[in-house]
Amino acid sequence: MTTESFPGSAARQRSGAVYDSGDRSEAARAWDDLREGALRWRLWSRLGWHDIRKRYRRSVLGPFWLTLSMAVMVGSLGLIYGTLFRLDLEGYLPFLAVGLATWTLIASFLNEGCISFIELEPLIKNVRIPMSVHILRALWRNLIIYGHNIVIFAVVALVFGIWPGAAGLLAVAGLALLLVNAGWIMLLLGMICTRFRDVPPIIGSVIQLLFFVTPVMWKPELLGDRRYLMVLNPFYHLLEVIRAPLLGHVPGWESWVAGLLFAAAGWVFTFACFARFRKRIAYWL
């Protein structure tokens, strides 16, 4: 079949007005899904904001409840663990403030990746929207929440007079690297968890484990000679490329390389799965 042109109707047709289940390879269609999803930023940014508003609509402080609870968490954990680890608060509190906020972001990527398709079943079964829109919506939503949580670091940094300097700009690149990784993780988890409904609880336990083995609360230096244990934890590197610049250090090259490799390998695998199973997602729901 060839693509006929219908003059006159072109003006009425909206983006993606031709839908053909068999004109291209599955890989090309998976790629289109990702591309179209990115192009529909107006939709997912609106939905992301909507999710936030929905969650906090009837509260006085709105999403600043998050800021408040993060403040309490950083304050109390900072005092307790700072004492336990015999660290001075001036160094430990900023470290903890970035670490906890960023870890919360990573954990919700993992958590919400699992339910990104399941919770939108009515939508997915009623309207054809690129699957990537649902992922980008969750990504955007959590980025907004991160924006509220990182305020605590800004306050702590002001109090202790910390200025990251030029190195701080690297945090933007670090965040971008985290988001690129979050994209494939959420897409992959979304597919797996939609197909196998007993996976989300497993992921829940894994997140808990990761929290303890990743240096969020404790400093990697505490491992002493066994620092190599960190090298294999990709989440340590993803945390480090954001945390180190904000604290005024340049992250080690190995963290960048590990983050990039993780992204490349993850996207290759996820894309292969996505090309293969994209059209099954609606059936699994």
Add this chain to the structure above:
Amino acid sequence: MASIRLNDVSVDFVLYQGSARSLKKTLLRTSTSGALKHDAHHRITVKALSNLNLTLEHGDRIGLVGGNGAGKTTLLRVLAGVYEPTAGRIRVEGSVTPLFDLGLGLDMDASGYDNIRMRAAYFGIDGDEIESKMDDIAAFTELGDYLDLPVRTYSAGMTLRLAFAAATAVDPEILLMDEWIAVSDTQFLEKAQRRAEGFVNRSSIMVVASHVDEVLKRLCNKALWLERGTVVRIGPVDEVLAAYHKHNAGSEPAPRDGDE
């Protein structure tokens, strides 16, 4: 001009959950007519549509008829692009507006206006385009200042009006409807019908699944009779309905309510 072409389209559902054995029993006991079989991995699959060939052109108003489990909903979802065929090919030209669920995406805590915007955004209408239609939609709902309040505060009838207005705000090229929207509010009925029919008339192609003959006769010029995922007959609406009822009268009364 919109067009829809189905080429040898089949849809197989794999049943994952539950004990296969008891599920199989359950399915065989009920009136489901989709064909059950085991696939290569010994999973139970239901063939919801098998080798469907269909071409719909501008001006076609198709009514889908058939018993429960005949594949009407599945066919509509295939046309909407929600279910991609497991075999065969579908090509749709023109933007599709699926109206399967009036309450889709209705957020009880958001205002009426926000809900209208959300609904439109799902169908790719954003920004100025929806704002320019907002007055018309608002006037139709007759909700006035209530549109600024959360939908939670609405009565059932008001919610229905809002959902209906939001759903019919965007002019469709290809309109798909599952079960003619049962509008029960009598005061609202006539107005809704006028709007709905105007909405239907502006579409290039319309496909509706319904068990109500009057609806099919009023809205459609063709009917498609599905049974076990295959086309039994397609043709002028009166002919197909007559044949369908004759067939049902011969065996058992057709189920008049509920859906698969």
